[in-house]
Amino acid sequence: MTKAQRKLHLLSWIVLSICIPLGFISSFLVIPDKIMQENVFLNKSIQLENILTKSSHDNLIVLLRSDSEKSKYQLEVIITTPFKTPEVGTYISSSQNFIMDEAYYLGNLGSANGKLFSLPSSLVQQEQIQVVLFDPIKNELLKQITITP
Amino acid sequence: MKNEFYIGYINKLPKQTAKTIKKSIFVLIFVFVASGVVIALHHQKVSNSKFELGQLSTIEGYYFNEPVPMIKLLEGKDIHGNHIFKSIPLVNYAKFGVEELVGIYEEENKISLQGKKVKIVGTYLYDDGKALFELTKRAESILEVSSLNDPAIKEMIQPKIEKLGVNSIKGEIVDSKCYFGAMRPGFGKTHRACAVRCISGGIPPVLAATNYSGEVNYFLIRGSEKEAINKEVLPYVAEPVRLTGELVKIDDWMVIYVNPKSGIERVKN
């Protein structure tokens, strides 16, 4: 290389040694923070304090909760590994044989960790409750769990 | 080393040079394999979303074009005896929405799909409790359309609307098709261009808002006159934004009706 070429190389790297760290640091500093949203519109349920039953089933934990006066009840369903189906509907069935039209639909389970569903006292007074996870889109029974209040 | 001299076209490496090169090769292989493993271990977590690519399904449900073109399926009855429906927004093949496709179908067949029972074939996409349906065969995906004669059913399928007032929600505007399954991951700056193409092509834009417990809530975005504002939201896609508008819960979807001129702002760090 000629002296001029050597100079050009060195000069280029002196410029790069300033520009690269500058670009690196400034682009690092402007990485947007993850934005969080308060729940402004949903009356998010608060867990009732008493756990009446708790059972684990593969990728699920099912809890029956109540308040201290046993006037309110909740079903809490926690998914540890999400189902790979279009819909995970949570139903309460009074019979062992699940028929969608005869069961009560509580709500759906997303991939979020846990969901709370209010249960009427009349349901909890039964000897056994069938908690059924069913995909109405694909007509597929995902899980049926019997809990004894 | 002093007298070592390497010439590429002579097939012999001098001793010391060979030693250095051998060491360098080991170092390089180690660096390449280790980098591959370590970088792979540190990707960001990918959601559980799914696109049933190549797996066609047929569904029958009730078609509604508001807030976005969607099919409603009966999901059951709640404890008060009310019928609950699952709303499944429709998207087109590739990066397009279905509004144009449905419009052409309605014109050609001189029929309105609104409130009709339709049978369609296509591909499911789903994640986090939301499902979408791709009309994979485009216009040929619409197999049957039948009118409802029973007034009780007509009444039953009417959308349940709950007005929640004006609110501001912070989140990221995503294209529903990629976010809920077509691409994994389908959000963030690296996906921005794709989200812009999809929303520009008519895929319903959705505001994904993460709350402090890590749950994500989704809001279909429409204009304050209930019109599509896909073009207007394009400059804000995949950025931290705050949308202000009227919140309405329609069946199982939240909708935010936003004035595109005043209701969208960027959120600075």
Added chain:
Amino acid sequence: MSHQYKAIHWNPQKKAYDLLIVLLIISYLLAFVGVSAIIHPNLDPVNLLIRAFGSLSLLLLHLVLIIGPLCRLSARFLPMLYNRRHLGVSTFLIAAFHGILSLIQFHAYGDSNMLISLFTANTQYTSLAQFPFQVLGFFALIILFFMAATSHDFWLKNLGQNFWKRLHMLIYLVYILVIMHVMLGVIQLESSPLLVIFLCIGFSLVIGLHLLAGWKEVKLDRQLQELKDDGYLLVGSINSWEEGKARIVNNGKQRIAIFKNGNEFSAISNRCAHQGGPLGEGQVIDGLITCPWHGYQYRTDDGCSPPPFTEKVSTFNLQLLGDKILVDPIPNQPGTKGEQVKL
């Protein structure tokens, strides 16, 4: 040693070099794709390939960039320089795969032409945080394409060494474009600090080695300003040479290599006609001055490559004063005989 358009003049060293390139590429891809597929089975396969090829091309670019200064710091790394252009072309091909896949994945099948979409999907050109990073990658790839396309000696000869060198120095621009492409793109998605740390180590190494090598050359140029005597430059005593090797002086514009070959001293330009390699760091092999970079050879008396080759370098006139060798700083026409000193 030819610039005729024969694709590659294969020899065992080049084959071994290319085998190593393939081995590195395959080992990285296997490690990356394998681990990703196990840890993140739900990652979109096309996105997985985009990430694999993108990160691999970044790694290869670093390797390409450190070979030059490593060779300036130690001649033991010269075998890595010998076929560096194949590494450069491989880097381009891997980067092109990343770029084309990204273009199709993110911009195709929509309501706009892919290339138009590349520039218009994100128009936040005035914001650093939201800057359309894909455009940076696109320009880096275009430059890499021109470099890869002109990497053959045919182009080196036809474009001229100066122009070719300048064109290929655009790799430095590519490097900064790529660093910003990564910083303003994937780094914003990833929450792990690991990629940032990797990138930081990478550019520190590249910059550090280049500055070190550059500084070494500056120091050398200063030392090479030898004493002038009657218009001639003093090289040194005839006893200060190693056999078959050169001593180098600087005439202010360029370096001159003065070789000792038996009882004969001869001076030629230090700059190889091929890629500007430092001839003075080469040796006399079979009576011919041989460049350490790619083995180009020149006759000691007239600076011509032996037939059938046609490369020429300038010669310089030497004088013997006592036991000291002096060199005339004014070069002779390339390929013309210079005055040698014969003892």
